Amino acid sequence: MSARDTILGMLRAALGPHRPDRAAIAAEAAALLADPALIRPALAAEDPVEAFAARVVSPKVNATLDRIGALAGLPAAVGRYLAAQGLAPEITVQPDPVLRALDWTGFAVRETALPDEAVALGRARWGIAETGSLVFESGPETAVLNHFLPLHHLVAVAAGDILPYLEDHAAVMGAAPRNLNLITGASGTTDIEGSYVRGAHGPRFLHILLIGP
Amino acid sequence: MKVDLSFKGVTGRAIADRRLKTAIDRTTMTAETKRRLALMDYPQFEAARARGTAIKDHVVANLDHYLEEFERNAVASGAVVHWAATAEEACGIVVGLCRQAGARHVTRAKSMLGEEIGLPHALEAADIERVETDLAEHIIQLAKEAPSHIVWPALHKTREEVAELFRVAHGRPQDSEDVPAMVESARRQLRSLFLGADVGISGANFLLADTGGVCTVTNEGNAELTTTPPRMHIVTAGIEKLVPSLPHAYALLRLLVRSATGADITQYTTFHTGPKRAGDRDGPEEFHIVLVDNGRSRMLATGLRDMLRCIRCGACMNHCVVYRQIGGHAYGATYPGPMGAVLTPALEGVEKTRDLPHACTLNGRCQEVCPVGIPLPTLLRGWRDTSWKEGLVPGSVRAGLWAWRFVAERPRLYRLATAAAVRAMRLFGRRGWIAGMPGAGGWTDYRDLPAPAGRTFMEQLRDRKTGR
Numbered sequence: 001m002s003a004r005d006t007i008l009g010m011l012r013a014a015l016g017p018h019r020p021d022r023a024a025i026a027a028e029a030a031a032l033l034a035d036p037a038l039i040r041p042a043l044a045a046e047d048p049v050e051a052f053a054a055r056v057v058s059p060k061v062n063a064t065l066d067r068i069g070a071l072a073g074l075p076a077a078v079g080r081y082l083a084a085q086g087l088a089p090e091i092t093v094q095p096d097p098v099l100r101a102l103d104w105t106g107f108a109v110r111e112t113a114l115p116d117e118a119v120a121l122g123r124a125r126w127g128i129a130e131t132g133s134l135v136f137e138s139g140p141e142t143a144v145l146n147h148f149l150p151l152h153h154l155v156a157v158a159a160g161d162i163l164p165y166l167e168d169h170a171a172v173m174g175a176a177p178r179n180l181n182l183i184t185g186a187s188g189t190t191d192i193e194g195s196y197v198r199g200a201h202g203p204r205f206l207h208i209l210l211i212g213p
Numbered sequence: 214m215k216v217d218l219s220f221k222g223v224t225g226r227a228i229a230d231r232r233l234k235t236a237i238d239r240t241t242m243t244a245e246t247k248r249r250l251a252l253m254d255y256p257q258f259e260a261a262r263a264r265g266t267a268i269k270d271h272v273v274a275n276l277d278h279y280l281e282e283f284e285r286n287a288v289a290s291g292a293v294v295h296w297a298a299t300a301e302e303a304c305g306i307v308v309g310l311c312r313q314a315g316a317r318h319v320t321r322a323k324s325m326l327g328e329e330i331g332l333p334h335a336l337e338a339a340d341i342e343r344v345e346t347d348l349a350e351h352i353i354q355l356a357k358e359a360p361s362h363i364v365w366p367a368l369h370k371t372r373e374e375v376a377e378l379f380r381v382a383h384g385r386p387q388d389s390e391d392v393p394a395m396v397e398s399a400r401r402q403l404r405s406l407f408l409g410a411d412v413g414i415s416g417a418n419f420l421l422a423d424t425g426g427v428c429t430v431t432n433e434g435n436a437e438l439t440t441t442p443p444r445m446h447i448v449t450a451g452i453e454k455l456v457p458s459l460p461h462a463y464a465l466l467r468l469l470v471r472s473a474t475g476a477d478i479t480q481y482t483t484f485h486t487g488p489k490r491a492g493d494r495d496g497p498e499e500f501h502i503v504l505v506d507n508g509r510s511r512m513l514a515t516g517l518r519d520m521l522r523c524i525r526c527g528a529c530m531n532h533c534v535v536y537r538q539i540g541g542h543a544y545g546a547t548y549p550g551p552m553g554a555v556l557t558p559a560l561e562g563v564e565k566t567r568d569l570p571h572a573c574t575l576n577g578r579c580q581e582v583c584p585v586g587i588p589l590p591t592l593l594r595g596w597r598d599t600s601w602k603e604g605l606v607p608g609s610v611r612a613g614l615w616a617w618r619f620v621a622e623r624p625r626l627y628r629l630a631t632a633a634a635v636r637a638m639r640l641f642g643r644r645g646w647i648a649g650m651p652g653a654g655g656w657t658d659y660r661d662l663p664a665p666a667g668r669t670f671m672e673q674l675r676d677r678k679t680g681r
Contacts, residue, residue: 002296003296003297003298003302003506004296006298006506007280007296007298007452007504007506007510008277008280008281010506010510010511010513010514011276011277011280011510011513012277013514014510014513014514015274015276015277015513019275020275022278025275025278028271029271029457029458029461032264032267032268032271032457032461032464033460033461033464036460036464038257038260038261038264039257039260039261039264039464039467040257040261040467041254041255041257041467041477060476060477095494112494115404115405115408116404130477131477131478133478133482138493138494138495138496139490139492139493139494140492140493140494142494143494143495144437144441144494144495144496145437145438145441145442145494145495146494147437148434148437148438148441149438166460166463166466166467167460167463169463170458170459170460170463171460173459176290176421176424176426176484176486177486178485178486178487178488178489178490178493178496179437179441179483179484179485179486179496180426180483180484180486181437181481181482181483182478182481182482182483183480183481184478184479184480184481184482185480186480187432187433187434187480187481188432188433188480189348189349189396189432189433190240190243190365190432190474191347191348191349191352191365191366191367192348192352192367192370192372192375192392192395192396193236193239193240193371193372193392194239194240194243194244194365194368195392197392197393197396198393199393199396199397199400200348200396200399200400200432200433200434200435201346201348201400201403201404201407201433201434201435201438202433202434202435202437202438202480202481203434
């Protein structure tokens with residue numbers, strides 16, 4: 001007998017003969033998602049965009065935030081960040097058509113993050129106000145390592161793409177991408193005596209560029 | 214001198230180790246405080262806990278259904294699903310896959326299931342070089358030790374010890390007062406190893422039945438750096454990790470992270486679905502998922518169903534008075550603390566591990582903090598029962614209990630005996646406390662015993678009734 005048969009056989013023997021059918025299981029699973037308001041925390045503000053903005057700069061997330069009115073202002077905002085950090089105008093830009101269409105004159109732009117990348121810019125598909133998370137879906141326009149190799153991770157997200165809660169993300173998401181990455185703050189560790197240190201393996205700095213009114 | 218390897222011997226040495234106590238306190242006290250603060254901002258916790266409990270109960274009650282649904286969807290996404298009834302089978306599958314991939318170097322993101330099935334050892338025995346990428350696992354790999362906590366495996370190490378390990382292994386001087394610099398040293402050391410690995414191995418925090426997706430959570434980002442660059446990603450996951458869908462996983466994630474570290478969400482929460490797709494910029498060409506039973510289906514059949522809800526947050530050990538005195542290694546198993554004392558007898562047999570369910574004060578803190586309401590004290594008492602019924606309790610304890618029962622069932626004898634004991638004990642009392650008494654060293658060596666009142670409760674009650 002295969003391990004698969006052994007395991008399923010043991011489970012069925014333990015669960016007994018009287019079992020719900022598929023439809024009953026599905027109905028029960030759906031019922032377990034009812035009234036999500038009962039099990040989720042209050043947002044930092046009534047408006048999801050304001051809640052997101054407040055959340056990401058709070059000690060819980062510890063990112064920095066720059067709010068810019070329009071997408072066209074993104075290269076200038078990136079330039080400001082690099083200058084303030086004393087970094088050269090050299091960045092990896094996610095091969096996302098929206099980002100690539102911008103005017104990057106004055107920057108040395110790479111498509112793929114270096115093993116020891118200093119700065120990478122990405123565009124999040126969604127933002128989640130509840131947690132301050134940025135959501136990326138891997139694909140031809142989004143490399144996963146882009147979010148993990150750089151020391152400074154810069155992420156643009158549109159105000160119109162901010163969702164209130166985690167459940168709202170589950171509701172709007174289409175087919176599962178190969179990697180769905182929820183990124184909330186910079187890489188951190190508390191593995192040495194519980195003291196919090198940023199930049200464990202991934203980025204040490206997360207800078208969010210929130211686009212829109 | 215012969216080292217006493219019995220549970221008493223090991224715990225005795227652990228309790229005497231002041232350095233260990235310092236290390237345990239530094240992390241568990243921080244974790245306790247941070248969890249408490251996180252719950253102050255989450256008054257919905259009780260409702261969420263009830264919901265999380267119901268979700269896990271629903272999955273366990275339909276586990277065969279969800280495993281088949283998961284397998285179907287994972288295969289449809291391009292993953293290869295393997296089934297392992299035992300730890301040996303699971304390790305055999307992983308080692309076989311590594312060989313098939315011609316792997317010399319594998320990276321591994323922390324997985325307690327991997328520890329449970331002995332994967333580090335199996336890879337070593339197969340001559341495959343293993344790089345632990347979680348910072349704490351990196352530390353204990355260098356120290357050649359086992360994890361002592363399920364969330365902070367290197368919790369027993371002080372920063373001074375870590376500095377010494379890194380100085381030797383990284384070939385750079387380290388300053389134990391500068392923890393960020395030590396973390397930076399590990400970052401530099403591991404970066405090229407991540408990118409040069411042939412296979413990346415991870416565990417799973419949740420398995421999503423409706424997509425065949427696998428969720429990993431980390432704060433360091435090591436899971437994604439482990440699973441993205443190599444040609445092959447292997448997941449080892451316990452069969453109880455299933456959830457119906459993404460929003461169910463989100464509901465449990467809120468509970469898991471707050472209970473584990475006091476954060477609201479992990480920095481990196483990733484759902485892996487299938488291998489690299491056409492046009493993808495990166496990702497593994499092959500994606501294998503090993504579903505491991507290793508005693509779980511037996512737990513379902515033998516009264517340990519509640520334990521299958523466990524989401525491995527570690528809150529029970531952070532709040533356990535016993536764990537905080539003896540640390541994780543004294544439990545002598547992969548899983549320490551209250552959840553470990555329930556799981557270990559199930560995984561390794563109660564004959565060898567009967568001390569663990571007895572190393573508990575039954576104060577109930579673990580159940581209070583458990584985010585999925587596992588009645589840990591009840592399950593521990595269940596193991597005590599089993600251990601008694603199977604005749605594993607030592608003769609001296611049996612004789613003592615028999616004697617107590619003999620007296621307790623005879624009220625006149627009981628009153629006589631207690632009245633004599635109370636009077637005898639008073640002879641050793643000084644200002645209301647007993648600092649030492651023949652036969653009571655097990656207690657009085659560590660703290661004073663309150664001296665009893667002049668007469669027994671029954672004597673006082675009788676006096677009160679007769680109005681004296």
